[in-house]
Amino acid sequence: MFSYVIRRLIFGVLTILGVSVVVFVVMRILPGDPLVAIFGPDGFTKLTEEQRAGYMRDLGLSDPLWVQYLAWMQDVVSGNLGRSFFRSESVAEMIARRGPLTAQIAILSVLFSWLIGIPVAIVSALKPNSVADNVVRFFSILFLAVPGFWLGMLIVLGLLFAFGYRAPLTGASLFGAPWTTFQMVIGPAIVLGLGQAAYIARMARSSLLEVIREDYVRTARAKGLNNRLVIALHALPNALLPVITLSGILLGFVLAGSIPVERAFGTPGLGDSMFQAVKERDIFVMQNLVFLYAVVFVVLNIVVDVIIAWLDPRIRYQ
């Protein structure tokens, strides 16, 4: 187990290095001239030759690319992640201020997806092709297609029309003002949770259908065990393994999905700052945020792999 974790970690560090190169290529080399990305094609043509050279020097963009890359990596390792081009706040401060809100949304949404997805999958798998099963399948197919940010807009509108209610928009901390934070977080969490629940229900249903046919489940039934016990204690634990893996992957996608969803709800989380960075064409903030999201994605995958290995000896000893 220990050597497995070490191997996975080394691999993860290599992946993160590779990811940093991809981010650097996309944000710094792809635009050709970073000033075009900052000022836009129109703004760029309005700059004089000296202004361009001045900006390039101030931003450290006239150094050779590998020097720029190393400087960025130094920023990342030192933990301040560079500065926004337009604000005084460093990217690290921004993440510390806005990150918790997005993290709460992500974790709550995973909780929701399990609370909805798993019971629904059990009902569905126990009676395949029944009315309940078909209803469940209809909704999971539907929620795979509904864009989260649109659902978010509809919920905001619906609450406004029905109750004249609007979730608070300004910052609050979890411990300082738990009720305000909860109101800000619950909407995006429900929307993102429903989207995941559709995947979870689908996966859990097919996985459960597979496990139910296994010999050991038949043995448990043959012993005369109550069907509920067989499902809950024998079939479900094994059926949930692929669901855990999926949930980890989905969590990464939730972080991405929270960008438009936070915009729809007006939640001031990290996704919203990503949207602001795009709007202000702030490539330095964008570069660091994209890198952060990718690192979180990679780390989540490692955590899930380790959890699975811990739960499933078949993988540990491979």
Place this chain on the structure above:
Amino acid sequence: MTEIETRSGGSAGAGTGAASASIALDEAANAIPIGRRRSWLGEFIVRSPMSAFWGLVVFAMVLMAVFADVLAPHPPLKPNFRMMTKPPSELHYFGTDQIGRDTLSRVIHGSRTSLTVAFAAVLLGTTLGALWGLMSGFFGGRFDIVSQRILEFMQSFPDLILAMAIAMALGAGTWTVIVAIAITRIPFGGRVIRSVVLSLKEMPFVEAARGLGASNARLMFRHILPQCIAPYLILATTHLGVAIVIEASLGFLGVGIPPPTPTWGNMLSDALNSGLVPPWWLVLFPGLAITITVLAFNLLGDGIRDQLDPRLRRSV
């Protein structure tokens, strides 16, 4: 063993009881192409009527996109300052936006943008990925190892974030959005086709062709490539829905195709910018269009996958 079980567990996905009863028969017919009684289309309709229906919806969407100029009751870009932010009425079935543009016409024209971007991006990305996977699987060795790592790095980003970063770096425009979405599709094509090629490479017919002195290029393109077409088609259809959602999200986040071009994502973004309380008709209709389109592509994709290769149920 598991494949068969998954198949039988999931075959319910095809829909009605009559269809699932005839699956075994159809599969037998499928195995011997000479004995086929129905045309490909007929078989598809009988086997998965749901998917066939949604295929029809996709077809209608494509027609709508092609004939948008004829179908739209008003010009999509023309403001009408006497009809600003009006709810749905006889004159404007889907209402009008803040500067009096007809929402129905904009939704119809939006289908053109969405479908063009989705088809172009998936075609480009999946094809590039497939070719890469073909070479990587066929040649193996160091090239394969390096390719696998690169694809892994690309897959370490959630789709939307990579697409946002690329679209922002390249600057707004139709082609930028297509390229941004296409790049996020490459790893999927690469990995799936590579695994197909790895198993095909060891097959006797490839060995035989090699024994007859066929060159690497001939082996790849004449013998292995044709076998990759089914997984390629399945992959492409299942990714169309994803591409539509990414395109809409990019538009919503302001890195999509720049206004005034009507796209569904832009329309939702405009609605949100229109004030504290966006008018409901500006929110409802573009989103419905996205949902229906994605639903249609997903269900058509499911049907095509079941038709071409039920074993890919899990991997694609």
